[in-house]
Structure formats: structure tokens, C-alpha cells
Amino acid sequence: MTTTGVVAHLVLTALLLYLAWLTPSLSARTVRFGVRVPDERVDDPVVQRETARFRTALLIFGGIIGLSGVGLVLAAGVALAPAPVLATILVWYGLYFRANRAITAAKRDQDWFAGLRQAVTADTTLRSDPPKFPWLWLLLPVAIVAASAVIGIIRYPDLPDPLPVHFDANGVANRWAPKSVGSVFTVVFIQAGLTALLCGIGALVCRGPADVDPARPASSVRAHREFIARLGRGFIAFAALIDLGLLATDWAMWSGAPQAETLLPLTLGPILVGVALLVIIIVQRNREPEPDEHTGLSHRDDDKNWIGGVIYRNANDPSWFVQRRFGFGWTVNVGNPVALVTCVGGTLAILAFGLLLPLFLR
Amino acid sequence: MIISLDLSSEVPIYQQLRDRIVEGIADGTLPDGESLPSTRQLAADFGINFHTVNKAYDLLRQQGFVRVNRKTGAVVGPTESDEGFVADWTTRARTLLAEAVAKGVPAAEVLATCQAVLAGFDKQGDESK
Numbered sequence: 001m002t003t004t005g006v007v008a009h010l011v012l013t014a015l016l017l018y019l020a021w022l023t024p025s026l027s028a029r030t031v032r033f034g035v036r037v038p039d040e041r042v043d044d045p046v047v048q049r050e051t052a053r054f055r056t057a058l059l060i061f062g063g064i065i066g067l068s069g070v071g072l073v074l075a076a077g078v079a080l081a082p083a084p085v086l087a088t089i090l091v092w093y094g095l096y097f098r099a100n101r102a103i104t105a106a107k108r109d110q111d112w113f114a115g116l117r118q119a120v121t122a123d124t125t126l127r128s129d130p131p132k133f134p135w136l137w138l139l140l141p142v143a144i145v146a147a148s149a150v151i152g153i154i155r156y157p158d159l160p161d162p163l164p165v166h167f168d169a170n171g172v173a174n175r176w177a178p179k180s181v182g183s184v185f186t187v188v189f190i191q192a193g194l195t196a197l198l199c200g201i202g203a204l205v206c207r208g209p210a211d212v213d214p215a216r217p218a219s220s221v222r223a224h225r226e227f228i229a230r231l232g233r234g235f236i237a238f239a240a241l242i243d244l245g246l247l248a249t250d251w252a253m254w255s256g257a258p259q260a261e262t263l264l265p266l267t268l269g270p271i272l273v274g275v276a277l278l279v280i281i282i283v284q285r286n287r288e289p290e291p292d293e294h295t296g297l298s299h300r301d302d303d304k305n306w307i308g309g310v311i312y313r314n315a316n317d318p319s320w321f322v323q324r325r326f327g328f329g330w331t332v333n334v335g336n337p338v339a340l341v342t343c344v345g346g347t348l349a350i351l352a353f354g355l356l357l358p359l360f361l362r
Numbered sequence: 363m364i365i366s367l368d369l370s371s372e373v374p375i376y377q378q379l380r381d382r383i384v385e386g387i388a389d390g391t392l393p394d395g396e397s398l399p400s401t402r403q404l405a406a407d408f409g410i411n412f413h414t415v416n417k418a419y420d421l422l423r424q425q426g427f428v429r430v431n432r433k434t435g436a437v438v439g440p441t442e443s444d445e446g447f448v449a450d451w452t453t454r455a456r457t458l459l460a461e462a463v464a465k466g467v468p469a470a471e472v473l474a475t476c477q478a479v480l481a482g483f484d485k486q487g488d489e490s491k
Contacts, residue, residue: 118369118370119367120367120410124363124364209407316410318405320406
């Protein structure tokens with residue numbers, strides 16, 4: 001179990017460090033460590049110096065966390081594995097914030113936005129003809145969930161009552177539950193729920209906000225459309241891979257003889273492939289070749305709307321979500337009361353549902 | 363249609379938005395019957411106050427470039443120009459041409475510019491058809 005813990009710790013820490021390493025590529029081209037910079041300052045010496053410092057410090061701290069995490073897991077057990085993950089995120093944010101301050105200071109002292117025409121740009125065709133969500137691709141995860149359900153239905157009459165639902169590392173059952181639709185199909189419900197959730201996110205992303213760069217609007221809209229199309233397919237593929245991984249868990253539960261050494265890779269393998277797929281899609285986003293379009297406009301300096309480079313607050317902006325500056329994804333506009341209340345309420349509802357669900361299934 | 367609003371310009375933002383949409387109608391990027399995004403949606407896409415977009419849409423409606431309907435929102439639908447419009451437009455064109463003449467731009471160049479701009483609207487209109 002400790003070996004599994006050490007491996008899980010190392011994989012998680014390495015994945016997080018890799019994402020942290022990619023910080024400069026995760027944000028928009030003209031956002032460097034959460035600071036809006038003019039197009040021609042993207043490769044400014046200060047930005048380059050801060051990127052190098054950020055990455056060097058990240059490697060050093062990452063090494064320390066990786067090694068001390070191994071010691072921690074070996075000494076105190078797998079329960080403490082989240083501690084190094086938390087430490088990595090704190091270090092990531094700390095270094096990000098340090099770079100953010102340094103670039104902000106240089107930007108202020110050298111007045112980077114002096115004489116530039118700041119603008120905002122939108123493309124109405126993103127609304128009249130939004131990127132299409134690839135609905136046909138949905139057949140893939142739906143087919144896997146359906147296959148899982150069918151296998152479960154076929155196996156149902158032969159399953160023992162009570163049903164073993166938890167196994168130790170040697171594959172010996174150590175927890176049982178009365179045989180019912182709820183206990184036999186638990187994982188299938190999780191599969192269906194995750195598929196709906198991921199595909200829902202994928203569909204929302206198609207309508208999501210686009211950060212159109214006023215300096216090069218046409219190529220920026222083109223890149224956005226390509227990225228969203230890839231991301232939509234990526235989410236569906238991710239859902240399909242998770243379903244596939246969980247199908248292995250279904251099968252192990254229904255066959256009654258799980259082998260930890262084959263079950264774990266069979267379950268986690270597809271999920272890790274899915275994560276890797278999404279990371280590749282996201283990282284490739286900003287590797288577009290330099291377009292030669294230039295309108296002479298610059299993105300508006302909107303740093304004052306960002307608290308600590310992570311929280312977006314702009315009461316004048318009716319947007320609910322904007323692209324995040326730290327990490328990847330979208331963040332809620334806390335300056336929009338309706339959006340804030342809906343998001344906090346929604347999160348609480350999901351948490352409550354998650355806590356109460358086991359009571360219903362019992 | 364890609365619309366950029368210059369925040370450092372002296373022209374008010376709602377006026378810029380109104381101007382860009384009128385230009386879009388003229389060059390055919392916004393054909394008759396095309397619906398415009400809702401005020402909130404467009405304001406969110408720009409990241410600006412939705413009252414600003416509202417003001418631009420109001421102006422476009424009053425001046426007869428779009429029809430606003432409770433159900434479908436703002437739809438491009440210019441009304442035919444009448445005598446009043448032509449008179450008003452001539453006054454404004456006079457001011458615009460006066461600026462060029464006062465600055466000493468030769469009349470031939472002024473005419474050539476006007477023709478080039480009109481030809482540009484025609485050409486784009488043909489392309490989008």
C-alpha cells in the first residue's frame with residue numbers, strides 16, 4: 001500500500017509541477033504571470049527574467065517537496081499524501097505572485113502602456129454562429145456507459161447477496177452491502193453522472209467567453225474557434241476514457257475477484273491518458289505561429305480588476321465567467337452579484353447532494 | 363463581425379459601437395435580417411457596462427438602422443432614407459468635407475477618397491453575397 005502511495009504522490013506532484021511549469025503558456029499571450037502587458041512587451045527582458053526565476057525556483061521547491069513527500073508517506077502513511085499536493089499548489093501560487101509583483105513593478109516604473117491605444121474587441125459571429133458542440137461524439141461515452149449497464153444487467157441474477165463492495169490490497173472482500181440496484185450499479189451511476197457533467201462543461205465551453213486580442217482580432221478568433229472545437233472533443237474523449245476505466249472497476253466488482261495489480265492500472269490508465277490528452281490540448285493553445293496581423297490597438301490594461309492575480313472583480317462587466325489567469329479554466333466574476341450567488345449556491349447544492357447521496361442509496 | 367472599441371479615443375464608446383455597426387451594415391458584413399447579440403451578451407463579450415451597449419442600440423433604433431423587438435431582440439433592418447435623413451446627413455457630410463478643405467486637402471483627393479470608401483462598401487457587399 002505504501003508503494004502505491006509513494007507512486008501516487010510522485011505522479012500527482014510531477015503532474016502539478018508540470019502544470020505549474022507551463023504557467024506562462026496557460027494564460028493569454030498578453031497576460032504574463034497575471035499581468036496584462038502590451039503586445040510588444042511579451043518578450044521584455046523583465047518578463048524573460050521572471051519566467052526563468054519562476055521555473056528555477058519551481059524545480060528546486062518541487063525537488064524538495066517530492067523527496068520530503070516520499071519520506072512523509074513512508075513514515076506516516078498514505079493518508080498524508082494530499083499534504084505535498086497542497087504544498088506544491090502553495091509554492092506554485094507563491095512563486096506566481098512574486099513574478100506578478102515584479103512584472104507589475106516594472107510595468108508601472110517604465111510605463112509600458114504609455115502612448116498605446118487600449119481597446120476591447122468582440123466578434124458577433126461567435127454569438128450568431130457559435131462553435132458547434134460535437135454532439136455525435138457523445139455516442140462514444142454513451143455507448144460505454146450503456147455497455148456497462150448491459151453487462152451489469154446480465155450479471156445481476158448471478159451476483160451474491162450481500163454483495164462485496166470493497167476489497168483490500170490482496171483482493172479479499174472486506175465490506176459488503178445488500179444486493180440492490182443501488183449497490184450493484186453504483187459505479188454505473190457514477191459513470192453516467194461524470195459523462196453528463198463533463199459533456200455539460202464541454203457544451204458550456206462552446207458558449208463561453210472568448211478573449212479576443214484587439215491587436216490581432218481575426219487570428220485570435222480563429223485560434224479560439226479551433227481551440228474550443230478541440231476542447232469540446234477533448235472533454236467527450238476524457239469522459240469516454242473515464243467510463244472505460246470505471247468499466248474495469250464494474251467488471252472487478254461483478255466478477256467478485258478483483259486483482260489489485262491489474263485493476264489499478266486498468267482503471268487509472270485510461271483516466272491518466274484522458275488527463276494527458278486535455279493537458280496537450282490546453283498547452284497547444286498558445287503555440288500558434290506568429291500571425292502578421294496588427295491593428296495598432298492594444299488590449300486594455302485590466303489588472304485592477306484582478307485581486308492577487310486570481311480573483312476577478314468587475315462590477316461594470318456583466319460577464320459571469322472570464323478566463324482565469326492562474327492555472328487554466330474560467331473563474332467567476334465576483335463583482336457580478338447574480339453570478340456569485342448562483343455559483344456559491346450551486347457549489348453548496350452539489351456538496352450537499354454529494355453528502356446526502358450515500359444515505360439515499362443505502 | 364469583429365468590432366473593436368478604442369477606449370483611449372475621445373469618441374464615446376456607445377458612439378463608436380453605433381458607427382461600427384452602421385459600417386457593418388453598409389459593407390454587407392451585417393446583412394438585412396441578421397440579429398445582433400443581446401445587449402447583455404455583447405457587453406459581456408466586450409467586458410463593458412451593458413448600459414453603454416443599450417445606448418448604442420437605442421441610437422441605432424431611433425435612427426432606423428435596426429428594429430428592436432421584444433422577442434427576437436435587435437435585428438438589422440435599415441429603413442429607407444427620407445428627405446429628413448438626407449438633409450441631416452448632408453449637413454454632417456458638409457462638416458466632414460469642410461475639415462478636409464480647411465486643412466488644404468485637394469478636392470480631387472477628397473473625391474477620390476469618397477469614391478474609394480464607397481467602392482469598398484460595394485466590394486465587401488458583393489463578397490459576402
